[in-house]
Amino acid sequence: MQIRYNAYLTVYLSLIFGIVLSLLFVLIEGAAAGATRAQAELVADLGLDSVFAEYNREILDQYGLFFVDSSYGSVNGGIGMVERHLSDYMRYNMAPDRDLLMPLEHSLLKLQNPYLEISEVSCASDDACMVWKAQAVNYMKAVYGGDLVSRVQEQMDIVESRGLTGMDVAGELVTQKKEFEKSLNDKGIVEFGAESAEGYSYQKISGVFDRIVGGGILAQTLPGGTAISGAVMDAGPYFSARQRSGRINRGIGLHEGADRPDGILDELIYGEYLMQKCGSYMEPKEEGLLKYQIEYILHGFNSDEGNLRRSAEFLFAFRAAANLVCLSTDTARQTEAELVATVLCTLFLAPELIEPLTSLILGMWVLVETESDLRELLVGGRVPLIKGRGDWHTGMMDIFTGNKPKNSGTNTTGLSYQGYLRIFLGLMDRDVKAARSLDIVEMDIRQTAGNAQFRIDQCMDYMKVEFGFADAGGHSFLFSKKMCYE
DSSP, X not given: OOOOOOOHHHXXXXXXXXXXXXXXXXXXXXXXXXXXXXXXXXXXXXXXXXXXXXXXXXXXXHHOOOOEETTXXXXXXXXXXXXXXXXXXHHHHHOTTGGGOOTTOOOSSOOEEEEEEEEEEEETTHHHHHHXXXXXXXXXXXXXXXXXXXXXXXXXXXXXXXXXXXXXXXXXXXXXXXXXXXHHHHTXXXXXXXXXXXXXXXXXHHHHHHHHHHSOHHHHHXXXXXXXXXXXXXXXXXXXXXXXXXXXXXXXXXXXXXXXXXSHHHHHHHHHHHHHXXXXXXXXXXXXXSSOHXXXXXXXXXXXXXXHHHHHHHHHHHHHHHHHHHHTTOHHHHHHHHHHHHHHHHHHTOGGGHXXXXXXXXXXXXXXXXXXXHHHHHTTOOBOSSOOGGGOOOOTHHHHHOOOOOOOSOOOSSBOHHHHHHHHHHHSOHHHHHHHXXXXXXXXXXTSTTOTTOOGGGEEEEEEEEEEEEOTTSOEEEEEEEEEXX
């Protein structure tokens, strides 16, 4: 008898096993590829985290902002330096046990990074310094909230509506004075020193005018014995000079998704940021290269003394315009000035000159009052933006005696010197303000250890990086990642 065996089950299982084994190999291959890609992305993320953790400590400590200094304290910086740092971090993360010399240590993946390129960066100075300003404005909003500068906005509205920045009271008064004296000379009146019984004399008016206009505003208004900073800097090596000559690093500007700080509110917030981080005459920054930094931002001279002098002149012109607006609605003072002009023109036997002399006396009153205002501000007092009748410091006889009121700095109503600086920052050209503020940043950071060559245009807060990875199995992966400070 012959026995026959059926082998269909064996054949079936052999066929099924082949299919299952193929599927298993595919799954293993897919798992290996997935593991490689996961490790590659993890290595890239850790590398970027490490690079962004190398922010410049002095920028954070002094200005509260985060930027990677691509020079890392050396003379030259740029994308290449950052790529080398990123590559070093990634090399370690791909094989963290490489330096441990473990026996029989072996990595199945053998991940490599043959391709690395930083394709996009945002430099602090990009887009007219918008990258720096964006971080600064966000910092202020996060720390202080939104209701930060409404009062400054109201004051700026008053300034602009009344045209206070477009007036040259002293210049116009010079012209009026020359025209009045020409009229006297044309009439043969050459002796201006005649004095009335009340003590009025045109010669006295002229003398006070010459003292205020020709004697130097700062010298006339600073308290005696006041020490002024003698700090001087060479503008050539700093940002705004390099910007004008086109010698700065450039990135893409504000990266996608970043808020652009170009509204008036953001500009006022940035002004407040500068007031908090920079020094001024009333609050000098002793560790800075320049001590009166806000004055430098406003006026751009290379010495503290030059910037303070220009700030005093600017403030004098501004207060003179505000006082003229106040006096133009004060009928009592106008009447008093007309009476004095009448007395003097009677002495001159020239009644037809009463009107121009009245205008001249009112202008002189404005200058004397403005001198008193500036003296009050420079000793720490306050002066209202637009004065009421009770806020006036000087009287008619101050025009003839040349007396300087003794200001105590105890006036608590109105705006301080710092308050007027806030308004001037809000009114000045935005691009100039931003560029000069980065000059100050460079000056401050270069005073610190290890930052003698610091350049703000080498500092970055956003990167887009193209990665290329490969493993031992011949798999390759190309992808890009973006990172920024938030």
